[in-house]
Amino acid sequence: MKFRIKVKPYAAEDKIQKLPDGSFLVHVKAPPADGKANEKVIEVLSEYFKRPKRNIKIRSGFTGRHKIVEVE
Numbered sequence: 001m002k003f004r005i006k007v008k009p010y011a012a013e014d015k016i017q018k019l020p021d022g023s024f025l026v027h028v029k030a031p032p033a034d035g036k037a038n039e040k041v042i043e044v045l046s047e048y049f050k051r052p053k054r055n056i057k058i059r060s061g062f063t064g065r066h067k068i069v070e071v072e
Contacts, residue, residue, distance in 0.1 A: 002059065002070045004044075009037045009065075016048050038062060045069065 011027035029038040029067055030040040038058055046053045049071050061067030 002068055005041070005067050005069050007032075007041055007065050007067060008038060014044050027069060032061065035062075041067070041069075043072065 005026050006023065008025065008027045009032040011029055013027065014029055015027045016024055017027075017068060026041050026044055028037050028040040028044060036041050042053050045051075045056050049056070051071060056072040057070045057072075059068045059070050061071040064071070
């Protein structure tokens, strides 16, 4: 399943909000440097969907806030 997310780095806490259009807003504490925010996004999504981290892949948007993510 593929879906769109928007990432908010430097958040106060790690959390996920589902938006009315079906996309997600993912808040992560990590900074957007050296891929740390992307790693944390995968970790947070893994907990939310109860899937192993290896089953969650960022398909596009590695360097931006808007991403396409695939959950297997």
